[in-house]
Amino acid sequence: MLIKTWNNQEIDLPIEIANTGDPVALPALIDPHVHFRTPGAEQKENWITGTEAALAGGVTTVFDMPNNNPAVIDYQSIINKKQIINEQIKLTGKQLNYYLYLGATPNNYTEFAKCKNEIIGVKLFMGASTGDLLVEKLEDQENIFKTCAELDLVLAVHAESEEIIKANSSQFTANSLKTSGHSKIRSREAAVKAVTQALSLAKKYNTKLYICHVSTKEEIELITQAKSEGVTVYAEVAPHHLFLTENDYERLGTLGQMNPPLRTISDQIALWQAITNGIIDTIGTDHAPHTLEEKSKTYPNSPSGVPGIETLLPLLLNAYHEGKISLQKIVELTKFNIEKIFNLPPNNDWVIADLNLEKKVENKNLKTKCGWSPYSETKLKGWPIMTV
């Protein structure tokens, strides 16, 4: 049937939908940043539940991160991971396109060339997060930036300074800490220092640098400056930094704990501005499921990360209704820009959204194995109803 598209055209798709609501076809989303948990933590997520969650959210392509157990740091672990993923996706009877990141370690840059054709890019943790991937020393980071540039591989970075996080942590005793202390330990200075260092290395070696989950105003300023100097740098923002702030700790507790942490309202405003003026290139959900049991430990024993792949599109469509973002911008950030940055082959996947459908996020309706959302009970207008 003929369906209206996001840019006021019409497309003939091989589907029938009821003649109610306000259906609009958008290019299906690409989520360039997910942590499905295969191998090693499948109590949180696997590629059966992950595929169902992605498709329910209008996402038909994901890039999966390498901080698994064991971490994905060489050719063989990439091949093994793909085999398990393929088996699991097959069990769903559905299709999900996926690409994998290779994790950087202090000395595995000699493996990059061998892995090049199997991966979407290299992921570098400049500060420790979930898992054991960490490259702290400048000289090791130099090798990674240099090798990625030589091989024309995108280098995605989790940019938080380990040195600053450690120094901040030592100021607190564990039992004096509330969850909101997470934003003090993983301070804005930690992000700013790491982004400054990553930008200077990208400039030095001419690396294609992709900065994951930019969360502060100062990072935006640094990236704006670097872009104006011609550095090849791309900026990703995560939905939790667009739709939540430090004020949500009181309501969410450890369900609002992630790395980098929640920031202030003025940071949130700066991120939205950076979307409008084109400094932000992509939205990646950083879908990082942990079970409610794991999350119910008291801070700082609780793990960092929130699920997000199923709620991204409803949150963005709701923001569209609030006048914060256009449908064209949504499509650029969640599809077209990602295709360009990572040189993806085009696809003909669509998501049909009902722009008028209003409903609450409800944990019981979620497909993610972790079964919860930081947006639970939030009413949103505009929901995906089908992927094609």
Ligand code: DOR
């Ligand atoms: O909050 C986070 N969770 N940040 C990360 O960098 C990793 C992720 C995870 O894998 O749980």
Ligand code: ZN
């Ligand atoms: Zn990260």
Ligand code: ZN
């Ligand atoms: Zn992540």
